[in-house]
Amino acid sequence: MKSALFIEPNNVQFTQQEMPVLESNEALIKVKYAGICGSDIHVYQGHHATATYPRIPGHEFVGELIDFQGKMKNGIEIGDAVVAQPFFSCGNCPSCITGYDNVCEELKILGIHVEGTFAEYVKVPIKKLYKVRKDMDMRLAAMAEPLAVAVHDVMTAKLEIGDKVLVSGGGPIGMLIAVVAKHAGAEVTISEVSDYRLNYAKNMGFNIVNPIKDSLKEYAKTINDGTGFDTVFETSGVASSILASTAAVKIRGKVIIIGIAKENCPFSTNDVYSKELQILGVRVHSQYAFARAVSLLDAGVLDEDLYQILDDKIYPLEEVEAALKYCIEDINHFKTLISINS
Numbered sequence: 370m371k372s373a374l375f376i377e378p379n380n381v382q383f384t385q386q387e388m389p390v391l392e393s394n395e396a397l398i399k400v401k402y403a404g405i406c407g408s409d410i411h412v413y414q415g416h417h418a419t420a421t422y423p424r425i426p427g428h429e430f431v432g433e434l435i436d437f438q439g440k441m442k443n444g445i446e447i448g449d450a451v452v453a454q455p456f457f458s459c460g461n462c463p464s465c466i467t468g469y470d471n472v473c474e475e476l477k478i479l480g481i482h483v484e485g486t487f488a489e490y491v492k493v494p495i496k497k498l499y500k501v502r503k504d505m506d507m508r509l510a511a512m513a514e515p516l517a518v519a520v521h522d523v524m525t526a527k528l529e530i531g532d533k534v535l536v537s538g539g540g541p542i543g544m545l546i547a548v549v550a551k552h553a554g555a556e557v558t559i560s561e562v563s564d565y566r567l568n569y570a571k572n573m574g575f576n577i578v579n580p581i582k583d584s585l586k587e588y589a590k591t592i593n594d595g596t597g598f599d600t601v602f603e604t605s606g607v608a609s610s611i612l613a614s615t616a617a618v619k620i621r622g623k624v625i626i627i628g629i630a631k632e633n634c635p636f637s638t639n640d641v642y643s644k645e646l647q648i649l650g651v652r653v654h655s656q657y658a659f660a661r662a663v664s665l666l667d668a669g670v671l672d673e674d675l676y677q678i679l680d681d682k683i684y685p686l687e688e689v690e691a692a693l694k695y696c697i698e699d700i701n702h703f704k705t706l707i708s709i710n711s
């Protein structure tokens with residue numbers, strides 16, 4: 370099969386690879402679209418702590434179910450359009466046993482530790498599969514995985530109707546969190562330094578703030594009668610934003626840590642203590658959040674906003690390297706897709 374292959378950091382080639390061989394309880398999927406995620410870029414640049422090479426990259430995708438071994442999940446048939454939760458857990462560690470398989474001690478992610486989706490075919494465990502409507506725009510269905518991240522993060526925050534939330538970082542994940550939070554009834558402000566992204570977010574109906582021009586601590590004094598944001602979603606991974614997050618959140622508010630920082634960042638433990646803050650980490654997503662993301666896609670309730678996040682420019686499989694460079698060098702867009710068999 371045709372596939373992209375990370376040979377080593379900063380070296381991706383378009384190659385022919387062996388077809389995946391199915392083992393029991395696995396499904397074979399003919400990939401239609403695959404999305405580029407920040408973690409693919411980390412692996413490409415050699416910044417991912419646990420990635421191994423050579424590796425077929427990619428974990429966000431939609432495709433057609435071609436074959437399977439074992440018992441298929443109820444309601445899914447050969448030929449159906451499917452998406453999948455793209456990670457594998459051991460099933461035996463304390464996290465897995467208690468139902469938190471997304472923080473498995475031996476978590477393996479498609480495209481990072483096992484062969485991924487920037488290929489004509491990919492295999493996944495049957496239990497990870499979800500069917501999507503065949504008449505759905507497959508480009509939107511390809512966003513199921515990052516949408517599940519956003520759903521998981523918003524669920525973790527336990528948002529309430531009318532909450533004022535700050536999303537720090539207006540990249541693809543920040544924008545998806547903003548969309549899901551808005552859908553959950555929150556009033557969303559996006560903090561971002563790129564003027565392009567700020568204007569884009571404003572046109573989507575979000576409040577905006579540039580933390581270089583206006584301090585987040587001061588800006589937060591205009592929120593909730595001066596008390597600050599109910600919840601801050603920190604997606605930037607930037608030290609100054611992480612430090613500002615505890616200043617911008619209200620007493621007894623929540624800070625959700627999503628962004629992957631290059632190194633450990635200082636936190637105001639005094640803010641955490643004196644304001645009785647809750648600092649919550651989130652990793653990938655629960656299977657429950659993934660199922661919810663699929664049902665939101667099926668219902669079509671987020672389509673209008675998702676189209677705003679989807680980039681018009683779609684790259685063929687042969688041009689994965691050009692697509693990665695485009696994502697690294699030009700941030701004036703959000704979710705970039707690779708087209709395969711579509």
Ligand SMILES: [Zn+2]
Pocket residue numbers: 406407408428429514515
């Ligand atoms: Zn991703």
Ligand SMILES: [Zn+2]
Pocket residue numbers: 458459460461462463464465466470472473474475476
């Ligand atoms: Zn485990």
